[in-house]
Amino acid sequence: MRSSKTYQLKTADINKFFDVLKEKYAIYAPVRIPSGGRYAGQDSILYKEIERYEDIEFRERSTYAMKEVITPITQTLFYFTDDEFRESKLEETRDLLIFGRACDINAVKIQDQIYCENGGITDPFYQRRREKVKFALMECPEEFDGCFCCSVGSNVTDMHSLAFSFGEEGAYIEVKDESFDDYFTGCEEADYEITFPMENKLKVDFPVIESLDMANKLKEHPMWEEFDARCIACGACTVACSTCTCFETTDIIYTQNGKAGERRRTCSSCMVDGFDRMAGGACFRHKISEKYRYKILHKVYGHDARFHTGPMCVGCGRCSARCPQLIGYPETLNKLSRAIEEIKQEEEVCHA
Incomplete structure (x- = not known):
């Protein structure tokens, strides 16, 4: 190089x-x-x-x-008629x-x-x-x-x-x-080196979930209960997030021609009501705490379990900055780390 x-x-x-x-x-x-x-x-x-x-x-x-x-928050993927389609x-x-x-x-x-x-x-x-x-x-x-x-x-x-x-x-x-x-061309070189931050004032004990068994036990931990009262499931954290990719697709049928329209992809959020609702009305997560738990465990465990490259988080802090309820994502991570230690200690006692 x-x-x-x-x-x-x-x-x-x-x-x-x-x-x-x-x-x-x-x-x-x-x-x-x-x-x-x-x-x-x-x-x-x-x-x-x-x-x-x-x-x-x-x-x-x-x-x-x-x-x-x-x-983009909203983008047209393709246009269609009753018998053909064209990419945007x-x-x-x-x-x-x-x-x-x-x-x-x-x-x-x-x-x-x-x-x-x-x-x-x-x-x-x-x-x-x-x-x-x-x-x-x-x-x-x-x-x-x-x-x-x-x-x-x-x-x-x-x-x-x-x-x-x-x-x-x-x-x-x-x-x-x-x-x-x-x-x-023609510019004089300067003696300067671009630097990167090497330490943050805010230090997060980022949780490490080593197995699916531990992830399942964390789902039952009482730490999530407080978020039923604190979180309002507005989705502001995920919209501001650097790595969230949830979206919905919608077919827009033109009123002047019911056989023509376009398919759009629109930014969405696992925190928003209706996102995980299936055909027939079945829903995976009913309570706000369940939605919040899903988001956190996917960031910490789910993404890494699939790609093996670490957490789905870059520590930008935008989620906390945008939350209208002042929920601190870093503090949630620290609580999750403590919950992992609690579970491990309980297991050690049971096996002693």
Whole structure:
């Protein structure tokens, strides 16, 4: 692998770089949107296509995850009539350059597993967009409230083509992908190294569930009962999550022509009523605590049991930040770890 090169560019020079880059790439980054936050008067930070360096909100964590660029909240998969169908076309013909932090980029690995390695079938609607994507790493000089990326090993990545260390007047830009070299012809190299966070103030004892037997015993643990009163099953945590991929498909029949329509895929959540309801009305999980338990155990155990690559979590902290009931996901994980130890101790006593 070739060694990377780093340059220091002022804001005006970065904007010139973006102007040229936009001929080949649509550039997406976190953008501050007035209001729309969790509290009145609080802004939202959403992923949008940007035009200028000044558009990028690099001082705070984005409200929602980077995944929305690759898997939009709602997307049309194909159009149909009574006897044929046609796949939808990509709205953007250019490639995509997406700015994200190390945890965000690592979350895409999990998305890739679910959409491309799950059961040996690749989702073509995901793949066709994913293969057009390159990443620009956003350096994290300071951590955000609720981050615990170091506890799950998502604090470092090598999946990026560019890396930015942001400043008010410009940025240090590390170039890892040689396909971007020509954009920096004539620029003087700088002595700067992009860094990754190595320790979080918030440390999570991430649970390790070693067997299906332990997972089944945890389902019966009383720790889940409190969430019937605390959680309102709004799904805000899963919508904000970097790795959740639940969706629903809906056929939209055109009113002018009852034999034509389109199939849409829409982001959904295992926390929302009706998501796990089957034809005939059967439902897997009736109580809120059962929905919450399912979500947590899938993050901790279910995903790893299938792919053997660790938890379905990158420690970004967005779920806790978005919860209207102020439920702390890290504290749930710590409770789960304590529950595992309780079960092990009880088993030791029984076998003594």
